[in-house]
Amino acid sequence: MTLAKRVSALTPSTTLAITAKANEMKAEGIDVIGLGAGEPDFNTPDHIIEAAVRSMKEGKTKYTATGGLPALKKAIIDKFIRDQGIDYKPSEIIVTNGAKHALYTLFQVILDEEDEVIIPIPYWVSYPEQVKLAGGKSVFITGTEENQFKITPEQLKEAITPKTRAFIINSPSNPTGMIYSKEELRALGEICLENGIIIVSDEIYEKLVYDQHQHVSIAQISPLLKEQTIIINGVSKSHSMTGWRIGYAAGNEKIIKAMTDLASHSTSNPTTPSQYGSIAAYNGTQEPVEEMRKAFEERLNIIYPKLISIPGFSCVKPQGAFYLFVNAKEAAEITGYSSVDAFAKGLLEEANVAVIPGSGFGAADYIRLSYATSLANFENALTRITSFITRKMAE
Structure with a gap:
């Protein structure tokens, strides 16, 4: 059955593909930390x-x-x-x-x-x-x-x-x-x-x-x-x-x-x-909005110094939203991957950390990490990423 040309030409969502793979691994009982979330981890007020x-x-x-x-x-x-x-x-x-x-x-x-x-x-x-x-x-x-x-x-x-x-x-x-x-x-x-x-x-x-x-x-x-x-x-x-x-x-x-x-x-x-x-x-009251903003700001200021200390990572500190857009080109090179997309795939399959490749945003040398997750969760992910890169460099 033939589909319309307009939908046949669409590029599949990188975000959804990574999320689907991470969810599949979770369903198999694998402890995956997802840093792809595009939504706040707070309930509606x-x-x-x-x-x-x-x-x-x-x-x-x-x-x-x-x-x-x-x-x-x-x-x-x-x-x-x-x-x-x-x-x-x-x-x-x-x-x-x-x-x-x-x-x-x-x-x-x-x-x-x-x-x-x-x-x-x-x-x-x-x-x-x-x-x-x-x-x-x-x-x-x-x-x-x-x-x-x-x-x-x-x-x-x-x-x-x-x-x-x-x-x-x-x-x-x-x-x-x-x-x-x-x-x-x-x-x-x-x-x-x-x-x-x-x-x-x-x-x-x-x-x-x-x-x-x-x-x-x-x-x-x-x-x-x-x-x-x-x-x-x-x-x-x-x-x-x-x-x-x-x-x-x-x-x-x-x-x-x-x-x-x-x-x-x-x-x-x-x-x-x-x-x-x-x-x-x-x-109504805007207090929950400000409370959430402050929570994201606190997370950012704690995790940013740790993130940029990871070998092969560099990142301009974000001023808003809840993402870190990390230049991972060097990290891919020192770990033996041919591209940042391949590096991101390795992170998911070997370190059980899901990040979004920057190719989906038109920037192939980058990965996007969302800190719309608990501080403990994000810090655990950074530990896994660091161990993954260090191990790959030693191989």
């Missing part, structure tokens, strides 16, 4: 759970408006005013089934065949695939380790062609944890304005920033940049609600309407109880 349960008991289990409950849109608008000082109308907001669905729907409505989207490397694994599914073409530019994996205005200018439709920026970044400053964002934004390029600003990790760093949305820099930007966000990472599947997009009214029209034929509406939980997430 109680007041959010209670709000969702209450909504169901009150019979709020039916369809809602495609673009989301008016009360949730208001909560999102209030959040933007509170956090970024920018204001949106309800018609400029669409609530979606997770931030991933917001991105997917956005690309479907803004891209025609062969339209180009500029994507910085390293990138989140789904960006190129979603562009591909919309018939677009990804144009990659590499943020170097020396520049904290961030791209420069000169690189952006060089990548623009008459077919350029959009530019993706992810700050704080998955997988690097790097954050663009206001000045850096302004410089990139001005280039997009000059060329009429839509800015897709993925801000899903905005609440997870450390060591006095601050998240700035490119949309808050100027009214013109706000009009040119579609913000993608959600409650998954900030409120530990990954399974609730609530994200949203905010921006140009025409684009948001097109996204809403498309969603009306694909998902109908986001899950109703999850929407009520998300209202509580934004309108």
Whole structure:
């Protein structure tokens, strides 16, 4: 049976492949430590759970408006005013089934065949695939380790062609944890304005920033940049609600309407109880958000010095999110592996530690380690990795 070309061309998720292999080994009784998690290891705060349960008991289990409950849109608008000082109308907001669905729907409505989207490397694994599914073409530019994996205005200018439709920026970044400053964002934004390029600003990790760093949305820099930007966000990472599947997009009214029209034929509406939980997430206490942020910051500051002491490892200290993006090229070489992908496979099969190869993020010399796990678990993993490398070097 023949499949559509659009899905036949998709690249399988590296993250899911490693996770599947690790789970298979666990099922066999092997003690595998997984450092691939893309979600907080905290439960959703109680007041959010209670709000969702209450909504169901009150019979709020039916369809809602495609673009989301008016009360949730208001909560999102209030959040933007509170956090970024920018204001949106309800018609400029669409609530979606997770931030991933917001991105997917956005690309479907803004891209025609062969339209180009500029994507910085390293990138989140789904960006190129979603562009591909919309018939677009990804144009990659590499943020170097020396520049904290961030791209420069000169690189952006060089990548623009008459077919350029959009530019993706992810700050704080998955997988690097790097954050663009206001000045850096302004410089990139001005280039997009000059060329009429839509800015897709993925801000899903905005609440997870450390060591006095601050998240700035490119949309808050100027009214013109706000009009040119579609913000993608959600409650998954900030409120530990990954399974609730609530994200949203905010921006140009025409684009948001097109996204809403498309969603009306694909998902109908986001899950109703999850929407009520998300209202509580934004309108209720934010103390659990800060407690989780502090816990991640504490873990980072404990494990980072230990990580960079491992032979063959180097790592720019992340400023946000909950990942360490480690240059493991030397580690692969000194342990006799032909590539970092092979090194990562060896770690899983011989040291029982699951990490995500950087090839899935467009950066083949790296591995991504998530510290969204207990401190004891991560430190145990570092011990195993160190022993693995030391043993391989001695062979």
